[in-house]
Amino acid sequence: MYVPQKNITLSDPDTVVWKYLDLSKFLDLLLCKKLFMARADKFEDQYEGTFSEPTYGEMKKIAQNNPEFLNRYKTHREKVVISSWHINEHESYAMWQIFTQNSEGLAIQSTIGRLQQALASETKYEQHIGAVNYIDYKKEFIPFDDIFFPFLFKRKSFQYEGELRIISDYTKYGKTINDGVKIDVDINSLIEKIYIHPKSENWYKNLVIQLMEQLGFNFTIEKSDLESDILI
Template sequence: MYHHNSNIKLPEDTETIVWKYLDLSKFLDLLLSQKLFMSRSDKFEDQYEGTFSEPTYEEIKKLAIDNPDFINYYKTHREKVAISSWHINEYESFAMWQIFTQNSEGLAIQSTIGRLQKALQPENNFKQYIGEVNYIDYKKEYIPFDDLFFPFLFKRKSFQYEREVRIITDVSDSENNTKLNEGLKISVDINQLIEKIYIHPKSENWYKNLVIELVKQLGFDFTIEKSDLESDILI
């Protein structure tokens, strides 16, 4: 169920286009289970993920002198938060294809902020939020930590090109003390979540046909686009 939190920034315009680049096996898993996989926040590649900037850390160390549980609380909180990353862009991105898909097989899901909000299902029982990541200088800038989400919505400036939007699921309040292990799968309305699919620009025709066939066999009818980056060489 989508919650609004006033400290979390999001583009005003719900029509803002977002993308998720993924490989075929993750995509199939999404369609077959009708659940979106969310990665546990401390399992990301970026080892700074969910950590503090230096000025913030100095501040927190002072607080922690009187209250040693404070830092522990944040460490364990990271194990209770799962994240699904999306990327704001009006168009598909050549760089994102390269970073997030291997060997010219992969897909991009195109959605919008409004669709993400509507796709989250009420039966998820967890607190879920959607927020835009702030990119800051970790050496100099201070992260306000009056909010439990702050570690998950700040990244170093060198990641600015990602223009990331995150669906954040917090299971810390859930009754049955949910264990996250690698992550969590949450129910989503696939037809809301996916507006269009783009197939990797360098993929072979058999692969494109396979994706089209799979989507049809599974009974979905979202638009499947050929990548705009595909070269129709006009000479």
């Protein structure tokens, strides 16, 4: 299922996506060979998985004769899990600032095609990929004829995120979800390149390289554009 954001072609497998994370989360990914997906209602944004005001008005009309209608959508957030990625042809200074701390952390560079290949390893649970649409929640309508639509819309205040989401609905599996779940992924398909925090010390860069080698991975490590030398 694809819900395209304006100017983003999700049918293009070469569209570049990024995931910014700290070293512990990166090592967990490599050690477990599993991708963590967070429960939708655990995100910092309290509007996550909710509807805009025009949509809610329509839903309340339906709920007058069907009281369980709204409750079903509220509890549904507890059964949906999400892995967030950043769509951008280039590195993002803002993403380094938001998702890493103390000049440490990494960025995984991948593509939509690689995500699709990597997710093929997970055969038990169904995954969907979609780009987030950023709208005015006071004026614009969110369709509610698809269970994933509430999770593919966010307020315009978050537009800087340029977010792509891997989403899974665990309702039909009868599985209890705490903070999230881990799903099987092909790590070598998932990761095209690694960027180490541009402000990190050499010892940290060497540590990342050494740990990857010890775990049997040989990913290409690119120098951050933010480290580029001044030409004058």
